Amino acid sequence: MTAADVVPFARVGVIGAGAWGTAIALAALRAGRETVLWARNPDAVEAMRRERENTRYLPGVPLPPTLDLTTDLGEIAKADAIMLVTPAQHLRTACAKLQPSLRPGTPVVLCAKGIELSTGCLMSEAAEASLPASPVGVLSGPTFAVEVAKGLPTAVTLAIRDQELGSRIVETLGSRSFRPYLSDDVMGAQVGGAVKNVLAIACGIILGRRLGDNARAALITRGLAEISRLGLALGARPETLMGLSGLGDLTLTCTSLQSRNTSLGTALGEGRTLSEIMGERHSVAEGVHTSAALGELARRHGVEMPICRAVDAILNRNADIDETIASLMARPFRIEGR
Ligand SMILES: NC(=O)C1=CN([C@@H]2O[C@H](COP(=O)(O)OP(=O)(O)OC[C@H]3O[C@@H](n4cnc5c(N)ncnc54)[C@H](O)[C@@H]3O)[C@@H](O)[C@H]2O)C=CC1
Ligand SMILES: O=C(CO)COP(=O)(O)O
Numbered sequence: 405m406t407a408a409d410v411v412p413f414a415r416v417g418v419i420g421a422g423a424w425g426t427a428i429a430l431a432a433l434r435a436g437r438e439t440v441l442w443a444r445n446p447d448a449v450e451a452m453r454r455e456r457e458n459t460r461y462l463p464g465v466p467l468p469p470t471l472d473l474t475t476d477l478g479e480i481a482k483a484d485a486i487m488l489v490t491p492a493q494h495l496r497t498a499c500a501k502l503q504p505s506l507r508p509g510t511p512v513v514l515c516a517k518g519i520e521l522s523t524g525c526l527m528s529e530a531a532e533a534s535l536p537a538s539p540v541g542v543l544s545g546p547t548f549a550v551e552v553a554k555g556l557p558t559a560v561t562l563a564i565r566d567q568e569l570g571s572r573i574v575e576t577l578g579s580r581s582f583r584p585y586l587s588d589d590v591m592g593a594q595v596g597g598a599v600k601n602v603l604a605i606a607c608g609i610i611l612g613r614r615l616g617d618n619a620r621a622a623l624i625t626r627g628l629a630e631i632s633r634l635g636l637a638l639g640a641r642p643e644t645l646m647g648l649s650g651l652g653d654l655t656l657t658c659t660s661l662q663s664r665n666t667s668l669g670t671a672l673g674e675g676r677t678l679s680e681i682m683g684e685r686h687s688v689a690e691g692v693h694t695s696a697a698l699g700e701l702a703r704r705h706g707v708e709m710p711i712c713r714a715v716d717a718i719l720n721r722n723a724d725i726d727e728t729i730a731s732l733m734a735r736p737f738r739i740e741g742r
Pocket of ligand 1 (some may be wrong): 420421422423424425443444461489491492494495497498516518519523548549550619686687688690
């Protein structure tokens with residue numbers, strides 16, 4: 405089958421009107437699809453209809469009149485393909501609310517990056533349990549929402565088991581500015597995106613503490629080793645972990661203060677407390693929850709993740725930053741590659 409034979413889906417439904425949901429809706433519109441964006445808050449939908457802008461989560465990017473907006477999940481369920489873009493901790497609830505009106509077979513593409521704190525589930529595990537009649541895919545990669553929303557060049561991994569269906573989703577979302585690479589490694593496509601948020605907080609701490617560029621490069625590299633160990637234990641393929649959703653996203657997030665996780669880490673490194681930082685933000689920083697979920701998941705799979713464990717200790721168990729960094733550096737010397 406050639407690309408010319410692949411028929412894109414006509415109508416895309418997007419659940420979650422934060423920065424990323426709004427950007428994905430704009431990418432789908434740019435690819436030529438009818439697109440409907442769901443927000444749970446009627447006032448937010450009203451404001452977006454009136455102002456043709458998502459002033460709270462994606463200010464400065466116009467929303468074209470062709471973008472439909474709704475608070476009715478029934479409208480989303482009528483779409484041919486659904487993008488699920490709530491924060492990771494709310495994904496299961498969103499699936500449960502969508503499920504009664506969803507037609508069997510409608511593909512659901514998960515765009516959140518995280519691990520469910522209450523269960524240790526990856527996003528696909530949570531969604532598949534709640535939506536047993538829907539093929540579930542994952543979209544992940546190096547993608548700051550505002551850049552996608554503005555149409556700047558971006559590439560992502562789109563992973564789904566059914567490759568024919570995957571090709572249709574690629575055609576549905578792909579455009580001259582948004583380039584999805586198809587994969588069947590659903591597990592692999594999620595691990596990098598979830599863990600990099602924790603590592604980005606660590607990189608931010610290093611920036612905030614002014615520990616230098618060497619330290620950041622070391623952290624990114626040893627962080628990639630942690631992603632790889634966990635990913636392989638969960639059944640991911642190495643090339644996925646080295647691809648857009650793994651190394652690609654790790655590099656982007658850990659090297660830019662545009663990242664909410666990196667900037668949160670920087671503020672921590674500068675001496676602010678987590679509650680002060682969280683109190684000033686309305687946007688999600690997924691690494692906070694994922695760091696807490698990772699400890700148990702890594703333990704269950706017998707995987708060592710010392711950097712992620714250190715971030716969890718700083719964020720969730722009040723560990724002192726300088727002592728934690730000192731104890732990471734004081735570990736026994738190791739052979740590289742193990
Ligand atoms: N912003 C970005 O550049 C990117 C974000 N992501 C991921 O996408 C997911 C969503 O992130 P953003 O849109 O950036 O977050 P955001 O902080 O911009 O917005 C969060 C959205 O979730 C909604 N929300 C909160 N609780 C909810 C609930 N219980 N049910 C339904 N909706 C709820 C909020 O109303 C808001 O619309 C996260 O997992 C994030 O890691 C992935 C790639 C890029
Ligand atoms: O996932 C992202 C880029 O790929 C966005 O990262 P932050 O959530 O840290 O802003």
